[in-house]
Amino acid sequence: MLRKERITLNKKNQGWLQEFLDNCQRQNKSPHTIKNYRSDLEKYLTWYENQFRGPISQKNNDTIGRYKEFLLNGGEVNQRAHLFRRLFWFLKSRRKKLVQKPLGNNSAKRHLSTLKNFYEFLKQNHEDHSKLFSINPVKEKIHSIKVKDIDIEHTPILPYDQWRTLIESTYRTRERVILQLLYWGGLRLSELSGLRYNDFQATRKTITLRRKGGYRHELKIQNFDEIFKNIQFMEQSAKSEYIFVNKSNRAISTRSMYSLIKKLLLRSNCSANIGPHSFRKACATNLYKRTKDLLFVRDYLNHSDAKVTQTYIDTNTLYLEHQVQ
Template sequence: MIRENEHLVDTYLHSLKTTNHSPRTIENYHCDLKKFINWYEKTQTLNLARANTKTIENYQHYLMTGDILYKKAGFFEKIALIFIQILKFRMGRKKYGVLKAGILPNNALAIGSRKRHLSAIKNFFTFLQEIHADKGGKFKVNPVKSKIHVIKLKDADIEHTKMLGAEDWMKLKEACWRTQERLTVNLLYFGGLRLSEITHLKFSDFNEHKRSVTFIRKGGSRHELFLQNFELIYKDVQFMQRKAPSEYLFANKNGLPVTSRTMSNRIMSLLKKANTSDGLSPHSFRKACATNLYRKTKDLLLVRDYLNHSDAKVTQTYIDKALFQREMFLLGTSEKPS
């Protein structure tokens, strides 16, 4: 990756970090952008700012085919390759291959992975448009158009997050008898918090009088959440605060917030300890929170705001419609999440 493009990627990744994206998300963006820019530098002669829709269409084809990309070798690369082939010949190996260099291997991506990959590139170019808006007009156009980025997914192509059901929740409550364990699962189940949000919670974020918690959401915005079962959760917060070595609820030995990966590992250990169903993950709590809140209120917009989604269409995907429809059938109604 040439220095100028590397600097653009580093700047973007730093902005993601400052807007409370998790380390795992940032690493995924890094891998996707590195792959795209390596491809671009090996196939295009124009500056990155000159990328257009045709460029993205070619890259999309590259992601679909799984071909190996070659670049014609330069003079010094040819000398090195000839030297390697002479060594192989003297070692009794058959001489083979052509003088190509800059090999960029690629495995064909499934439709969902391509969608995520193109989404990362689109967000990257949107960021470049914003920071170059007053700098000579570079990156005027985002080459990733909606018709390319929005790939229609068949339901079979989507790996749905499994919801934490009532039976598994009861098992988990019985297994989590330590205060920190109990506080962790309650914040996830009743608050629907993301890993990057729960790891950065501070004791000072809780307001007993308002029965709320105010914290930094994904994207960097500060959000006041009127927490379900606040008394139950706040009781454990107060108990932990008595001997807390740090301002953070979940801190490491240095007093800093634990990473999202550490928190994820802790939660997976708790699920295993409680002998819950296979396929559950930290995100299963968020889906359970959305479904339970909708069952209680029948207000999709309320659930959207509670989970801090930008669009109610996203919130709909979090509601377990199959469970909801089974309940409605037993009650003799046909009401569905709207």
């Protein structure tokens, strides 16, 4: 993280950054994703302004290559500040610095992915009236970072025995519904947190979800009857259109939802590395085991590419069950 206080950037760079973040919000990106985008881009823009003293529309040779080396090898750059802060630092004979510790390949790759998305947005946003960003400087072949499988921290699947212990030891209806929607629906935290009572269609046995990108997707969820029975019970005493609410009867935040799920996992003595995404991986694996249809699982989880879906299917679980058979 760059710093806790607000940093000062070149006005043009600050404006382009804000345009990108506003667009992410319109696309229904999660607050956590937007926060990471802001952190990554503020770090890059601080580094850029220290190196080139101007807006990112300037043409500089292999800017991304140099920044890639900064991420991988580490370094220090001075941060710009407001005039009064500059005077204060002068009097104190010190400057605030951005200290970058060397990143692993996986973290550096994520940073470059953020830059690629940022420049692609600027390119598309300016192509009709300006040539400032006619080329995306992040080149796949030149700036790619190879990540070995050993460097990747894979999301563990929620084993079936731990799922049974978890659901059988959870008695509150609200908490049971959360677990059921995660395990049988494979919902993302943002989709789960924003659910409304009228999103459930009893006649069609479907749930309408607000997916990534902001569009609505009607999902025919597994075990609908059992889930809907609990939803109807909750609705009898509901004071909000949202199913999962905070003390102010507003939709619960994704961060609060994450904390609640981790609390339930801890209470049931589930493995420490199990998290909310482990449910999604279990959902994908169980669906594929039952249907043997990768494209069906892809559509169920709302993935844009079946290659992504393949990473959610736990091959070890499938192999062990095949051995038993």
